[in-house]
Amino acid sequence: MVVEIDEKSGFCFGVQNAVEIAEKALLKGEKVFSLGPIVHNDREVERLSALGLVSIDHDKFRKLRDCKVLIRAHGEPPETYIEAEKNNITIIEATCPIVKKLQSRIKETWEEIRAHQGQIVIFGKPGHAEVVGLMGQTLNEGILVSNPEDLEKIDVTKPVWLFAQTTMSIRDYDNFASLIRAGMKEKGIVDPEKLLHVSKTICGQVSNREPHLKAFAKKHDIVIFVSGRESSNGKMLYSVCRNINPETYFVSSIDEINRTWFEGKNSAGICGATSTPKWLIEKVRDFVATI
Ligand code: SF4
Numbered sequence: 001m002v003v004e005i006d007e008k009s010g011f012c013f014g015v016q017n018a019v020e021i022a023e024k025a026l027l028k029g030e031k032v033f034s035l036g037p038i039v040h041n042d043r044e045v046e047r048l049s050a051l052g053l054v055s056i057d058h059d060k061f062r063k064l065r066d067c068k069v070l071i072r073a074h075g076e077p078p079e080t081y082i083e084a085e086k087n088n089i090t091i092i093e094a095t096c097p098i099v100k101k102l103q104s105r106i107k108e109t110w111e112e113i114r115a116h117q118g119q120i121v122i123f124g125k126p127g128h129a130e131v132v133g134l135m136g137q138t139l140n141e142g143i144l145v146s147n148p149e150d151l152e153k154i155d156v157t158k159p160v161w162l163f164a165q166t167t168m169s170i171r172d173y174d175n176f177a178s179l180i181r182a183g184m185k186e187k188g189i190v191d192p193e194k195l196l197h198v199s200k201t202i203c204g205q206v207s208n209r210e211p212h213l214k215a216f217a218k219k220h221d222i223v224i225f226v227s228g229r230e231s232s233n234g235k236m237l238y239s240v241c242r243n244i245n246p247e248t249y250f251v252s253s254i255d256e257i258n259r260t261w262f263e264g265k266n267s268a269g270i271c272g273a274t275s276t277p278k279w280l281i282e283k284v285r286d287f288v289a290t291i
Contacts, residue, residue, distance in 0.1 A: 002267040003289045006216050012205035012274035014073040014096025021094040026051045033069045040231035040275045074129035075099045077136020107137040124165030156183040159195045166203040167233040206233045217241040220269035223248040227273040234273035254287040
């Protein structure tokens with residue numbers, strides 16, 4: 001059986017950057033806390049915790065004083081920085097620069113339009129850390145939408161500024177924008193483009209992987225998709241592979257691989273999410289090669 005690894009799979013630039021910042025801080029021998037798991041991948045979190053990185057939640061964060069806390073690639077809302085300053089906590093900034101830029105754009109837009117009845121609409125997953133950080137830029141006055149039913153939260157007779165969490169599917173985002181346009185037309189607005197301002201905020205590090213993974217999944221008899229179960233883009237990219245190749249299996253480690261999946265197969269493709277470390281994908285490849 002031929003076993004091929006997808007060379008484009010593995011950490012995106014933002015996650016790689018955050019992991020390197022953490023490693024650099026840990027090398028100095030200092031105690032470093034990470035606000036939330038640094039990446040949605042348990043194996044990588046375990047590796048970094050062996051080096052001394054301690055993951056904490058927001059409750060624990062509020063009780064900390066005089067220490068160093070790393071902000072992961074997803075970013076944080078402004079109140080986290082205010083809290084840190086109050087408690088003499090040094091922030092190690094590892095927010096992905098793309099997320100940081102999106103936060104600033106949302107904040108600037110919100111400050112500009114709030115007096116003119118404009119609405120900031122954020123297309124994202126409720127409770128996702130990046131979304132919490134984005135909503136925080138509007139003091140949670142933004143409107144969070146995640147499915148077509150949420151259209152009713154928007155007043156389609158007033159201006160709308162639409163943004164997306166960076167890891168959403170482009171197709172779903174475009175569909176939601178079309179729903180808003182249709183809703184505006186229904187209310188008699190002749191030119192919805194004058195009221196609806198759509199920002200292209202989905203990260204190319206995720207969206208560019210979609211067409212690439214489709215071709216990769218088509219090429220192989222079986223696909224092993226390696227990702228943490230919490231990873232938002234992991235779920236999305238897995239379903240992209242699975243739609244093309246029904247013989248696609250989601251695993252988080254080699255223990256979850258079932259040898260019977262490979263019976264009668266001549267080629268296996270191994271790929272993963274933007275939060276899957278390359279070393280884990282290679283470990284899965286090496287294991288599959290022994291089957
Ligand atoms: S997916 Fe894009 S925006 Fe998100 S962390 Fe990675 S590089 Fe940054």
